[in-house]
Amino acid sequence: MPQFVLMAGGFGAFGKMPTVGDFFRTGTPAGFVSAWDGWVQTGMLDCQEALGPAWDEAFLTAPIWRFCLAPGLAGPQGVLGVLMPSVDRVGRRFPLTLMAPLPDGADPLLAHFRNGALFALLEDLALAALDDLPKAELEERLASLPTVSAELPRLVAVGQTRALTVSGGEVGGALAAALLEGQRQAPSLWTSELGEERRLILCDGLPSGREFRALMALDAPLWTGGD
Template sequence: MTAGFFGKVVTHGDFVTRRLPPALVGLWDAWLQAGLQASRALLGARWLDVYLTSPVWRFALAPGACDEHAWAGVLMPSVDRVGRHFPLTIAAGAPGGAALLDWLANGQDWYAQAEALALSTLQEGFALDRFDSAVQALAPLPDAALPGQLGGADWRVELPSFDALAALAPRISAAALRGHSLWWTEGSAEVAPSLLMCRGLPGPELFGGMLAGVWPQAVSPCT
């Protein structure tokens, strides 16, 4: 699926969006608005400085995390022409199931290209048409589709031998991660390099952590 984008850029006074389904944009917008509001309440007068220096987050959404598709992309702090602050998202989708761990392990070149494109919107001389063409030209995501993905709360498959377990691992991980999202970042001055896994999208209470490293106690570091 060709990549698209949604959010704010410095050359325009309103939201810009290309090639993302309206239903997804509506869900994404509501999620971001709630998270930004919660982070403003948490960070108070620090919010703007923290927001402007917050890190780029890469994400992989399993089917059921946001809608019934798998999505991969990057989320970056941005601002529009009149100074209203709202993130920019670049995303590409995969119908049906997808192996999120494959994207995590083998898709970093794609994520690096998407992140570089997002950062290019901050450069002098940015032009939306050129940016849109570059987003459309992004190489396809690594093929992570899983036909016959395991589903439901309980399931059983024939196991001819224990040697077959390795081949089943991608399908098992996809089933276990259904409805979850993975988020990771190289960090910033405020945020340590991190990997975040959530059921669904990150809750509003996690935005303080994503922007400023102020995590709720319920979010435990992996050891």
């Protein structure tokens, strides 16, 4: 059965954190930063124009988002990571992203639903970075993240039929991924754990416009059904 493996030391970071004076990057996958930076900058500008005076509070109170991206959306490889609002040493706003490349051939939807423990580790590290963690220590902790090896479900698609084999673990996420398989050419999947509530956005490509605004504001029109 296929294995989903992220090797220790394959994790990187990009963005801003309170102990660094400006943008920084470390260990990022090839091609990731140029695509990601442009996407975030465009999305933040759109949010600022759409939300007006409410933008600052929306950004600073936005949740942490877990994401998995199909290859080609932010570099040639698929990517798994977390996105969290942050600031640099002088208070300039820009998200912090922690990420790692997905193995060749890994389904981003299955990888997302089967790696809750890894996402939790990345979220804890992102929050530590927001709490005055030095950059050097962030790099050390990224490098020390454990090797993750989790069996991915075996999915066979024949026409509109899906056959799924799951070894251990909770079946709901694998089932959701199987049902979503083939619905998007280049999917990106986003989830956020909000206590008893969870939010999920599935896009074809990276979120833009109202989708990006929904990442930044939990009362955005995408969540309420408005325009």
